[in-house]
Amino acid sequence: MVVDWLHVWPTVLAAFLASIVEFVEALTVVLAVGAVRGWKSALSGAGAAIAVLLVIVGLFGPLLTRIPLQDVQLVVGGLLLLFGLRWLRKAILRAAGVIPLHDEVAVYARETGTLQSTGLASGPWDPVALATAFKITMLEGLEVVFIVIAVGAGGMGLLVPASIGATAALVLVVILGIVLHRPLSMVPENTLKFSVGVLLAAFGTFWVGEGIGLTWPGADWSILGLMFGFFLVAAVAVPLCRRCASAHLSVALRQASR
Template sequence: MNWEIVLASFASSLIELVEILGIVIVVGRLAGWRNALVGSGGGIALTLLLSLVLGKSLTLIPVDILRIVAGVLLLLFGQKWTRSIVRYYAGLPKKRKGGGEDSLEEQLAKDENQSGWNWFAVVTTFKGALLDSVEVAIAVVTLGAAEGEWLEAISGAGFATFGLVVFALLFRAPLQQVPVKPMKFVAAMLLMGFGVYWLGAGLDVKWPGGHWAIIWLPLAWGVGMAIASAIWRWRVSLQKPEEAIG
């Protein structure tokens, strides 16, 4: 067995699958696990179907275009949560309904019909899973076709999937106990960090650290959110004494 192909497929697949898992955990925590799992499962199933039908033709899809689309979609979702959670930790009051600050969270948490389905959550996880799983499929097909090692390429992706599923099952109970606000902070951090990374990758931006940027970009965004919240809270605290004097 060609272990170089296995490891290459494992590593490339794991990066994308971690993104899917992160979105599923956040959406599942806010809108219900059934909605998150059905949406992500549908996106992955559609990718598997396309892979079986298209085969090697899947590699004809422009990867840079796919990355730009993925990045823009993640940024569109993430920027709403970023504004909302920064305002929350800064101690600012929520805007009135319709103001747009918490529209995404409200739709995820409340846009539920009588049967318990939240179609906004389903579509959110479907889009994320579809885009990331297509990249996994392209990586697997490219490795398998280039080296003629289909078993190794598929095995690497399979190991990554199995390992991540086991991890999610083992830690499902602690994840259920995480408060919504910290989860929302992590969601904004991941969505914006991943979005910036993939948009930059699609535009051929050379990030410092190469592929490690997919780790430090979300962390850097989280630090920036924390600093923005602290500064905003400090400014609000300075305004309160002035209002009391007035």
């Protein structure tokens, strides 16, 4: 049971946290579409995309169970590792101030401006609103599907906990969107990306290791060690990047002023 819980809770947590980031990004654009072009087309576009995504999960989820676990762990673990390290890398760079933070309010303002500049539809359906809501929900949703399938593919029966995590994130974001009616700028996106990057990188490393035949010390417990390890790497990297960026910037400024 200990081993099961060790896999289940991080799976639910990783899927929940990663999905919440994606759903918040989709909600911002859907809110902008609804506010400017009308809710009927905005919600229909988002709903149609969710239906397509559910079909994708229904098709590809069960297919994974037919492939030998070690092969799935290597391929999906590799993708998960790349995905997790990519998030962790971006979160480190944002935390160090090297790249700007994602600003939902700015995204909302930009989307609203773009949608207002396009002429309104004369019929009952607004194709621009439908397409914009469909596209953003599809794109962000595909990332969620990838996350659910990837974190759910690491062991038998993990697809359900991963789906529960993603569904809980969807429900939470939809409720907050209905209640607040504005972009969820208070969600600490970079902290979430940081945590998810650490979780997914740890899972990915563990599964790739299993896939290539490594014997992890402490078996499944080493996932916790890997999480701590990646957190440590990130904690060391942030001040190093800050120092490196400011040192190079001051040298560049000195050279420019000469």
